[in-house]
Amino acid sequence: MLRRSTVLWAVAALAAAVTAVLPAAHAQAPRSFDVLQLNLCNSGDEACFSAGRSVDAAIEAIHQRRPDVVTVNEVCASDITRMTSETGYRWEFTPVGDASTGDPARCRHGRGDFGVAILTHPDVGAPGEPVEQQFAAQDTSGVQRVLLCVPYSQVSACTAHLSETDVRVAADQCHELSGVATALGAQAVLGGDLSLVSGGEPDVQGCVPEGWYRKDDGGVQHVFAMDAFRFEQVETLPIEGTDHPGLLVQTTR
Secondary structure, three states, rough: OOOOOHHHHHHHHHHHHHHHHHHHHHHHOEEHHHHHHHHEEOOOOOOOOOOOOOHHHHHHHHHOOOOOEEEEEEEHHHHHHHHHHHHHOEEEEEEEEOOOOEEEOOOOOOOOEEEEEEEEEEEHEEEOOOOEOOOOOOOOEEOOEHHHHHEEEEOOOEEEEEOOOHHHHHHHHHHHHHHHHHHOOEEEEEEOOOOOOOOOOOOOHHHHHEEEEEEEOOEEEEEEEEOOEEEEEEEEEEOOOOOOOEEEEEEEE
């Protein structure tokens, strides 16, 4: 028969071994976190307008790839209603301004306000109070550009479509956008048509904050992410009905 002291020693050793294993077993494994940037060119005022084909393509891409965050530019309020209804994603939308009237800009054919939006997979969590504001710097095009940022329970996300007529104004807007995004917290992403390119003058890289990285579609669409999101892969997706591809940036966190 084993002595009592031997039994107690064996039990203590087993308990210590189990305790040592538990933290590793319960450590949270990295999970994927994907951001899809879209410019749908759906106001009705541009040559690339396709009477909603880009919205159809966007919905299909969301169903196929199930990104965590979708940042959307050049979109109508009615498009966002449809996209969220058909995907089950949450949404936030803010219109750009009409400088001549001070009112929200409108899409043609009675499709509501024209602006930018953020869609999120339900797993991202509940939204907090959105940040919706016109940029301090504006060009003379008559369009009052806006930024939209939303803090969710797990991550913060921002988007904007920057000045297309003045790259210096676009650069100033980019700095304001990234500053607001940084202020939201340690886990934040932004996507948008920033009207700036890598290696340009000014260079889009100049508005990437410290502790962030940037990926692009080879043109003016970009996704910025804080270093908390480990970069895995970037893809461009064909989106019929617009002159921009979808920019999908895959990360883990």
